[in-house]
Amino acid sequence: MNVRLYVWQRLTAAIMAPLVLAHIVVIFYATRKGLSAADILARTRGSVVWASFYGAFVVAAAIHAAIGIRNVLSEWSPLQDRGAGMLASAFGVLLFLLGARAVIAVVLP
Amino acid sequence: MTLGHLRHRQSVLWIAALVHRLSGLALAVFLPVHFLTLGLAIRGEAPLESFLRWSDQPLVKLAESALVFLLMLHMLGGLRLLVIENLPWRGGQKEAAAIAAGLSAAIALFLLARMF
Numbered sequence: 462m463n464v465r466l467y468v469w470q471r472l473t474a475a476i477m478a479p480l481v482l483a484h485i486v487v488i489f490y491a492t493r494k495g496l497s498a499a500d501i502l503a504r505t506r507g508s509v510v511w512a513s514f515y516g517a518f519v520v521a522a523a524i525h526a527a528i529g530i531r532n533v534l535s536e537w538s539p540l541q542d543r544g545a546g547m548l549a550s551a552f553g554v555l556l557f558l559l560g561a562r563a564v565i566a567v568v569l570p
Numbered sequence: 571m572t573l574g575h576l577r578h579r580q581s582v583l584w585i586a587a588l589v590h591r592l593s594g595l596a597l598a599v600f601l602p603v604h605f606l607t608l609g610l611a612i613r614g615e616a617p618l619e620s621f622l623r624w625s626d627q628p629l630v631k632l633a634e635s636a637l638v639f640l641l642m643l644h645m646l647g648g649l650r651l652l653v654i655e656n657l658p659w660r661g662g663q664k665e666a667a668a669i670a671a672g673l674s675a676a677i678a679l680f681l682l683a684r685m686f
Contacts, residue, residue: 484641496622522601533595556601559605566610567608
């Protein structure tokens with residue numbers, strides 16, 4: 462892993478730590494009476510705060526996961542750095558697109 | 571490779587590093603599924619509600635608690651690394667790794683108990 466990727470992985474980790482804690486708190490709150498789509502969407506639809514929260518989460522997670530996958534592929538698979546980087550980048554882009562779609566699905570009024 | 575070369579793999583901190591990597595891999599596999607599930611709401615409330623009712627099965631609840639366990643484990647393991655790399659060295663790393671695992675298990679079990 463080069464220095465640029467190392468810094469991005471640590472930076473996204475530091476950004477995500479409080480987001481993960483908040484997400485766990487939300488999970489506990491949301492499951493107190495059982496999960497329902499109506500409750501989830503009532504909380505998130507039209508909310509700029511939740512859009513920003515989950516938008517930032519998706520971006521940080523896509524970058525962090527892609528770098529992690531690249532490290533695993535280059536250390537545990539026969540792929541060379543270039544191949545591992547391309548596969549991991551594709552995974553990061555897929556994660557970002559699916560995540561962005563999920564955020565749009567739950568926050569758009 | 572001799573047994574002597576593998577001795578370091580009995581260390582709590584080597585196991586912590588492996589667990590950090592494997593939990594990260596498992597979360598990376600889970601995330602696309604999680605996003606696809608939430609994305610069901612793009613076609614309205616009903617598809618998401620239908621999935622959530624399917625997820626009421628005990629095995630799915632167990633899997634959700636396991637994912638919360640992995641998420642906590644990966645986050646606390648990552649925080650331990652950030653502290654090691656950015657703050658002056660302090661001892662008790664094995665204890666810190668054990669506390670991270672214990673706390674993660676406690677939170678996941680608490681969630682599991684609440685869901686049943």
